[in-house]
Amino acid sequence: MTQLSLHIQEYVLLAAVLFCIGGVGFLVRRNVLIQLMCVELMLNATNLVLVAFNRLYPESMTGQVFAFFVIAVAAAEAAVGLAIVIGFFRLRESVHSDDADTLRH
Amino acid sequence: MTLGSAFFFVCSITCIAGALTTVLARNPMRSALGLLLTIVGIAGFYLGLNAQFLAAIQLIVYAGTVVVLYVFVLMLLGADATERPTTSRSTLARLLGGVGLASVLMLLVYRSVSAYSQSNTGEMPKVPNGFGTVKSVGEHLFSVAVVPFELSTALLIVAVVGAIAVARSGTKRSAQTAARWTSPGTYFGGPVEPRHEPSSAVKEPTL
Numbered sequence: 646m647t648q649l650s651l652h653i654q655e656y657v658l659l660a661a662v663l664f665c666i667g668g669v670g671f672l673v674r675r676n677v678l679i680q681l682m683c684v685e686l687m688l689n690a691t692n693l694v695l696v697a698f699n700r701l702y703p704e705s706m707t708g709q710v711f712a713f714f715v716i717a718v719a720a721a722e723a724a725v726g727l728a729i730v731i732g733f734f735r736l737r738e739s740v741h742s743d744d745a746d747t748l749r750h
Numbered sequence: 751m752t753l754g755s756a757f758f759f760v761c762s763i764t765c766i767a768g769a770l771t772t773v774l775a776r777n778p779m780r781s782a783l784g785l786l787l788t789i790v791g792i793a794g795f796y797l798g799l800n801a802q803f804l805a806a807i808q809l810i811v812y813a814g815t816v817v818v819l820y821v822f823v824l825m826l827l828g829a830d831a832t833e834r835p836t837t838s839r840s841t842l843a844r845l846l847g848g849v850g851l852a853s854v855l856m857l858l859v860y861r862s863v864s865a866y867s868q869s870n871t872g873e874m875p876k877v878p879n880g881f882g883t884v885k886s887v888g889e890h891l892f893s894v895a896v897v898p899f900e901l902s903t904a905l906l907i908v909a910v911v912g913a914i915a916v917a918r919s920g921t922k923r924s925a926q927t928a929a930r931w932t933s934p935g936t937y938f939g940g941p942v943e944p945r946h947e948p949s950s951a952v953k954e955p956t957l
Contacts, residue, residue, distance in 0.1 A: 651754055653872040654863045656795070659762050661859040663769050663788070665852035670773030672848035673841075678778050678824065678831060682785045685816065686769055689792050692808075700799040703877045706890040709801050713887070714895075716804075716811050717902045721909035723816045727823045728913035740831050 656697035663690035677733065677740045681726045688719045757798055764791030778831050782820045789813050800882040 667686030674680055692712045699708025730740065737744045764787055771784025789812040796805035824831050866872065880886050891899055 651758055651798075651874060653874065654867055655758065656799075657859060657863055659765070661856055663765060665855055666766070666769040666773055668855070669848035669852050672851070673844050674773065676778055676831070678820065678827075679772070679781050682772050682781050682820065685785060685812075686772060686788060689788060689812075693792055693795055696796055696799050696801045696804060699801070700874050700877070701872070703800075703875065703881050706882075706886055707894075709804050709882060709887055710890050710895050712801075712804055713807065713891070714898060714902055716807060717906060720811055720816060721905055723819055724909050724913040725916065727819055728917040730823060731826070731917050732919070734827055734830070738830065740827060 653697055653701045657694060660690040660693045660697070663687075663693070675742050677730050677742050677745075678727075680742060681723070681730070684726075685719060685723065688715055688722075691715065754798070757794070761791045761794040761798070764788070764794070776832065778824050779821070782817055782824060785820070786813055786817045789817065800877050802882050803884045803887045804882070 664687050667683040667690065670683035670686070671680050674683065692715050695708040695712040695715070699706065699712075702708075733745060734740055736747075768784045768787030768789075768791060771787065772781045773784075775781045775784060789808060793805045793808040793813075796802075796808060
C-alpha cells in the first residue's frame with residue numbers, strides 16, 4: 646500500500662473546521678435532535694485529531710485507544726440523549742429547545 | 751497531485767459537505783444523512799491514517815448504530831420533529847455568538863499550526879509493522895488501558911439502563927392502559943378466569 650504521506654497541519658485544520666461547524670450548529674439550531682447531531686460532529690473532529698497525532702508519533706497506540714473510548718462514550722451519549730429527547734417530547738409535544746423552560750416558571 | 755492528497759481532498763469534501771448539511775438542513779432526516787456522510791468521510795481518513803480497526807469501529811458503531819438510532823427517533827416523532835420557523839429576536843445574537851466563537855477558535859488553531867510549521871515539517875513518518883491493526887490496538891487496550899476499558903463497559907451498561915428508565919418513566923398512559931395497570935386481573939391480557947368453576951356450569955365430559 647502506498648504511504649499516504651501527509652502533514653499533521655492539514656488534519657488539525659480540517660478537524661478545527663469540523664469542530665467549528667458543529668459548535669456553530671449547536672449554538673444556532675434550536676432542534677434538540679440536530680443539536681445532538683452537532684455534538685456527534687464535534688466528537689468526530691476530536692477523534693480525527695487523536696488518530697492523526699497517533700499517526701505522527703507511531704511508537705504507541707494511545708491515540709487510537711483514546712479515540713476508541715471516545716466512540717464508546719459517544720454511543721452512550723447518543724442513547725441517553727435520545728431517551729431524554731423522547732421524554733421531553735412526551736412532556737411538551739415539541740423538540741424545540743426553547744420549550745425546555747419548565748424550571749424557569 | 752499524488753494519490754494521497756487526492757484521497758485527502760475527497761474525504762475532506764465529503765466531511766465538510768456532510769457537516770454543512772447537518773447544520774443547515776431544515777429537515778432533520780437530511781441532517782442525519784449529512785451526519786452519516788461526515789462519518790463515512792472520517793472513516794476514510796482513519797483508513798488513510800493506518801487506523802484500520804478504528805475505521806471499522808467507526809462504521810459499525812456510528813454509521814450502523816448511532817445514525818440508525820437517530821433515524822428511529824426521527825421516525826418515531828414524525829413530522830413534529832421538524833423545526834418550526836422561529837422569529838425569536840435572539841436568532842441574530844445566537845448567530846453572532848456562534849460565528850464569533852468559531853472564528854476565535856479557528857484563529858487560535860491557525861496561529862498554533864503556523865507556529866508549529868516554522869520549526870517542524872509535520873510530515874508523518876513510516877509506520878511500524880502492524881500499526882493500527884486489531885492486534886496492536888487490542889494489546890494496548892488489554893495491557894495499559896485495561897481499567898478504562900472495564901469502566902467503559904460499566905458506562906455502557908449504565909447508559910442502556912438509564913436510557914430505558916428515562917424513556918419509559920414519562921409514559922403518558924391512555925385510559926385503557928391505565929385501567930390495565932390499576933386492575934392486575936387484566937394486566938396479562940383478558941380477565942382472569944376463576945380457578946374453580948361454579949358447580950352449575952356445564953362441564954366438559956372427561957375422556
